[in-house]
Amino acid sequence: MSNKIYPIGIQNFEKLRKGGFFYVDKTALIYRMVKTGSYYFLSRPRRFGKSLMISTLEAYFQGKKELFEGLAMEKLEKDWIQYPILHLDLNIEKYDKPESLDKILNDNLMYWESMYGTRPSETSFSLRFAGIIRRAYEQTGQRVAILVDEYDKPMLQAIGNEELQKSFRDTLKPFYGVLKTMDGSIQFAILTGVTKFGKVSVFSDLNNLIDISMDEQYVALCGITELEIYDNFEEDLQELADKQKMSFEEAAHELKVCYDGYHFVEDSIGIYNPFSLLNTFYKMKFGSYWFETGTPTYLVELLKRSHYNLEQMTHVETSAEVLNSIYGDEEPIPVIFQSGYLTIKSYDEEFELYRLGFPNKEVEEGFVKFLMPYYTRYNKLEAPFEIQKFVREIRAGKIDAFFHRLRSFFADTPYELIRDLELHYQNVLFIVFKLVGFYVKAEYHTSEGRVDLVLQTDKFIYVMEFKLDGTAEEALHQINEKHYALPFEADGRQLFKIGVNFSVETRNIEKWIVE
Structure with missing residues (x-):
């Protein structure tokens, strides 16, 4: 029997490491990221480990070398410098009115101002943010690390309410724009979310971000690969097979059918949903774990409002430009793809077209079951x-x-x-x-x-x-x-x-x- 403590729901790297929870080592990829660039954007579906990755970056920039003992980072990093960190998590609020976003931004800014001070002339969110970054650099002598988790939560919750979404965009666009204007005071910045709101939205002025959402070298940054399963969970997989009265090969095949199949880049390795995978090993039975944790009502609203033919979802063909952007909220396919309900199935290199489909059995069955009461x-x-x-x-x-x-x-x-x-x-x-x-x-x-x-x-x-x-x-x-x-x-x-x-x-x- 496996003696692993599975980190289900654990999003804090320090808690995970000190609590003895099992960790699939992603720190070599994190090291590559911090050493080869300064500004990043990563889109991944919910429950894919984005928050844990942000927390791992936070521990790294805090210089907490002891948390990385036995991991790839321990051998790779030699300096372990402590940087000032501004960590903004937009996942903790319900965004149903304009002031809900104002409150969470103001609360974070006041906390940072209590550490680094403020000036009377800094009256807007963006001026306050810029002032904090400047003073943090001046006071510590180190450039700032900025970590933004679920940057798109307000816009997602406002899909279908153009007035509210415009209010959120108008607030966040200048706020995130500070990342470009304060470049000299910033060591590293990353925004993560489920979707990428493009063109007319918060990214239109923020063209210094490297989008690694469809970058092959970072495809395994969040989620679990098949090789990682065999390297880390072979004993667990055998136990699952025994419990389900299957052979090892049958259990591995069922695991693949249920939870593998996410392809964020053409012709890349498949990625397993980490939340479903860990729950399967914890409970030693197959289930719809990922789908049961969230209700994608905004997707149904998009499908119905755009009068979408559902049968087309099984064989969508589209371009990289569409997959990488959301033009307002009138087109459902980019949202559905970026939210993890569709994935890349094949790629036509000649015409640069992607064919999409459901990633696996869990998503396909769960999504269609979810649609039934709406239709x-x-x-x-x-x-x-x-x-x-x-x-x-x-x-x-x-x-x-x-x-x-x-x-x-x-x-x-x-x-x-x-x-x-x-x-x-x-x-x-x-x-x-x-x-x-x-x-x-x-x-x-x-x-x-x-x-x-x-x-x-x-x-x-x-x-x-x-x-x-x-x-x-x-x-x-x-x-x-x-x-x-x-x-x-x-x-x-x-x-x-x-x-x-x-x-x-x-x-x-x-x-x-x-x-």
Whole structure:
């Protein structure tokens, strides 16, 4: 049995080291960062170790050599200089009105001013910040290290409220701009967050930051690589396999399917979600640990407001410019990618295009389950039971029961969705069949207002065609005319061909025919 103390929820490096918690050594990368540049930005999903990395940097700039005993940094660093540090953590406030940001900035500035003093002429946040940096350098003789954690929390919480978001941008833009104007007094600065608000936002004047979010040399700075698992957790993985009555190879494969798959750079190694990984070893069972710790409501708001076709999420193609920026809040893909719900699956070098997809099973299943209450009448407590009933009906060959249940998912379609009913019907079908597909084999395709679907169980194969304001007869005819069922006709399982029509007038499934 492993004797590791897993640092679940531990974000303070000193507490982790003094408390005997296990640490996967990232200090060689941190050493490279502080020695090869001065200004950085890093975007990573929540619960990926950004706060622990900031805390590690803080311990390094405090000169606390004893905390790095036995780590790569101990051998790499020879000087161990103590620098003045300004650590700003924006993760501790709820940003629902302009003064909520003002309060946290003022509280931090007053604390720093109690150490380094103030001047009456410094009346704005940016003037006060600049004055503190200047005096900290003058009083200590060492340039300042500035560490900003979750810099984007105010803007994320204000997505959908343009007036509030503009207020936060107007406050933070000159505040962060101090990092450029006070360069002579600054040794090192890093901003971390989930997203990068580009163009019209806080970064427009801050062009001296090196963005390492999609930099291959720092891809493993946060998160765990497969090599790190085998170097650090081989005993834990064997114990997990024993507990789950699996072979070592089966447990390693399941771990990869559930939690690996994050690619922040094209053609790079996969990164495992560290929060889910540690929880799996702590509890010795697989679970949706990362997804259960947060509710990405801002993502759903973006998807619905931009009338996004959810099926496109499984094969998005986009450019590096889009992935690296957020233009206001009208485009959902950069936010979804940077938040960790989509990741790079492949890269077309000729056209410089990235294909995105869900990183792993935990994210895919968790995200689609989370979407269901926002697009159907069922809440998050009812949703799993409804999907369970769908799966049982499909496995039992109860086609009519299945479609009667599917009808209930379209009942009481909200009025605001009527104007985009075609998209709504496609999104509901995508959610239902995506969730069903975690238990039976499913292939789902959409184009020009119609859906074709194949579901396979151990006994049955269903080939379905959905029409919008056509007829069920036309849908069935299309299955036969286009030979959709041909690949399965030699199969020993019972084959059903099903034509379905969705009516705009009734806003529901009007008829289905089975052959």
